[in-house]
Amino acid sequence: MRLKTLLAAVTAATLGTGVLAQDPITAGFIYVGPIGDGGWTFEHNEGRLAVEEHFGDKVKTVFQESVPEGADAERAITQMALSGADIIFTTSFGYMDATLAVAEKFPDVKFEHATGFKVAPNVSTYSARFYEGRAVQGHIAGKMTKTNKIGYIASYPIPEVIRGINASYLHAKKANPDVEFSVVWVFTWFDPAKEADAARALIENGVDVVLQHTDSTAPQAAAQEAGGVITFGQASDMIEYAPLPRVSSIIDNWAPYYIDRVQAVMDGTWESVQTWDGIPTGMVKIGEITDAVPADVKAEAEAMIEAIRAGEYHPFTGPINKQDGSVWLAEGEVAGDGDLLGMNFYVEGLTGDIPN
Structure with missing residues (x-):
């Protein structure tokens, strides 16, 4: 009887482990606007819905809309991590520092920040051209x-x-x-x-x-x-x-990226990357x-x-001068990604100042 009891216990434990292994991945999304805005947040939410359709019951998604940038964002991201999210997409530039701060506290959670430039071992960035x-x-x-x-x-x-x-x-x-x-x-x-x-x-x-x-x-x-x-x-x-x-x-076509990154979490292959794609890949x-x-x-x-x-064509191909008339790109020269990512000036011909 003791042997039967032991075998039953081992079997139950094994089955329990199998059930746990099949628990769905939870993907969270933090939105700066309402999902019905008809623009930016609407398209990110379309990407979330595509994740649900693609993975079915293997993935659960959660979201919070209209989260202000700043301290409110850090609280919302923290709450989502505490609630068990495995990967969290923070979908506005102003969430950058909040995402980094929360990621440091939750090293086992993967974070993806849209349009930012700061990364960490568990933080990736992604944007479109x-x-x-x-x-x-x-x-x-x-x-x-x-x-x-x-x-x-x-x-x-x-x-x-x-x-x-x-x-x-x-x-x-x-x-x-x-x-x-x-x-x-x-x-x-x-x-x-x-x-x-x-x-x-x-x-x-x-x-x-x-x-x-x-x-x-x-x-x-x-x-x-x-x-x-x-x-x-x-x-x-x-x-x-x-x-x-x-x-x-x-x-903005975010669905393929979201599906790919959630799949990486499921496969155990997720790593911190910086993605900047455009028309050639279909992200734009x-x-x-x-x-x-x-x-x-x-x-x-x-x-x-x-x-x-x-x-065959890059929209920032010289000759292009800066607003003050100084040369930025010579004839035929193509802007590098570093210059584009840090762009803080108007080109020649535009009037007015860029606000601080």
Whole structure:
């Protein structure tokens, strides 16, 4: 009887170990905006949903939306780690230091920080080369403006946003030497009222093309209300405003990356990396260019997309000068990633100062 009891105990323990081994991985997501913002957070959440669909009951996902950058972020990330998350994606630049601080306290949890540059043994960074898409938008904008006035609603003066302004301006200017850019800084990622006010102010000043690096569809609505103004979807397709005012979009495609990184945790192969991908890998997509865009302009934009995809064209190829007229890139010279990642200056032709 004692032998049978011992065998039963060993069998139960073995079965118990098997059950534990099959426990689902928990992947957590910290969002700066609401999942219904129609832009940045919406697309990150689409990536989370793709993880659930891909892995089924092997992975459980959790998320917290509208988490302010700063101390609130550290508390939210800490709580998610305490609740048993195996990997946590923190999806805004302002979460960088909070992510590092929490990661130090939870060395067995994997952390992935979007758009940042600081890493640790259990912290990776990932971002997309949005400037590739903004070059395409700039070309279309320069060709389609009738007033030669283009507006840009900017969020925060970080390198990612400055790169976008510069890429858009350079390609608008190539397409139309008479183009003028007006940049409005709103110091928010998601505030529909502020974004709408910024769009209306630009339109009142004669702008007939509005670009944005903010997350809501409010600028699209303001342009639609004004009439005769074109816009571009930011982070997600914003297709509900097509064919006008939204004539195309930049789409952030996070799903393949999220699936790959969760799989690495499951396989035990996860390691700290820095990822910066774009159009060639599909991390950046260009939404449908509508028939509101003239056929020749559409063809030129599509040719640029294909050249970027093939590695034949880089949006920051010289000659390019800095705003003060000093040479940044010589004829044919391509900007290095280090310069782009730390970009803190406007290119020649842009007016105004970058806020501190």
